[in-house]
Structure formats: structure tokens, C-alpha cells
Amino acid sequence: VYILKNVDTTPTLDATHALGLCDFPSIDFHHTGDGKTVAGGLPHLYVAYPNAANLYYNKLTYSGGSYTLGAYSVLDSVATKEKVSLIYDGTRIVIGYSDGGNALCVERNEADSATTVLSPPARNFALSPTRNVACTYDANQDIHLWASGANAANSLCQTKYDRSEGTWSPWVGVFGEVRE
Secondary structure (H helix, E strand, C coil): CEEEECCCCCCEEEEECCCCCCCCCEEEECECCCCCCECCCCCCEEEEEECCCCEEEEEEEEECCEEEECCCEEEECCCCCCCCEEEECCCEEEEEEECCCCEEEEEEECCCCCEEEECCCCCCCCCCCEEEEEEEECCCCCEEEEEEECCCCEEEEEEEEECCCCEECCCEEEEEEECC
16 A cells, blocks of 8 residues: 555655455545545545455554554455455445455444454356456445456346444346346
């Protein structure tokens, strides 16, 4: 992770933090939930990344003008072969990822002390396999998980986690042909 400063004028490298073997990292920062306003003057960074055997997570804690890299956490021990999508919703860190077939989702609390597995409905993209996973949230902090495969058999699909109900909606095809 490269930390830059003066990005609006002359970007300069402030610090680097080595995460180890890391494929397709995804990063977000500590904000008020709007995706742009730093919360409490503490722009902590949250990073998730897969490698051949695990889904990893690190928090970089901001204090006194610099970042400290915390210990990594293994959030899942699956062969996460594809992309990871991390978002911070103003309360918790949400990570969408894939085991190469199904799209999966976990949450990490802001204190970096607990992980909750959220199990989306089975939607096996293994025929293609899964090429992209993305997640976002709405005003109710409901999670919207998106995934797509490599061919028309598994085009762009979406499911939603209703936080108040604690349930996922069925996968819905958004674009292209969708076949199970």
C-alpha cells in the first residue's frame, strides 16, 4: 500500500506498507458513510486481498499524521481466485469475493476484532467462472452484491442483503442471458 500526500498539488510518496503476497487488493477509508467525508479526522484504511489459499484483511490505523499497519486477519480459507470488493459503510467493512464459483460476502467490525460471514444465496458461476465481484450499500446499509461470469451463461447478476430482515434476495439477472 502506497500512502501519498499532497495529491491535489504535487503527489509525493509519504509511506509504504507491505502486505505480502497480494492479488487484486481492494481498499476503502474510514468515512461517515457517504464515501467522501473522513469520520472523526481519522482516515484509517481498510484493505482486503486474496491469494491462492486465503482471503486476507488489514487495517491501517491513522494517528498523528501517519499509518500503522495492523496484523492481517484471514477472513476465509477458500481458494479465492478472483476479484475482491471491499467497502466501508460508515459502521463496518463489507467484503464481496469469490471462490471461483460462488460469490461470497463477509463483514469485519470497525474495531477489527470480529468477522461475520453473510451467506448469499447459491449462484454458482463455476461454468464461466466468476470474473468480477462488486459490493456497495444503500441508505439503509443494505448490501448490494454483484457478480458476473466470463460468458453469457453467467452474465451480470445482483442480490441484496436486507439488514433489517437479515435475509438475501434471490439473484437477479441484470444484463445479458442468465442460466443456472
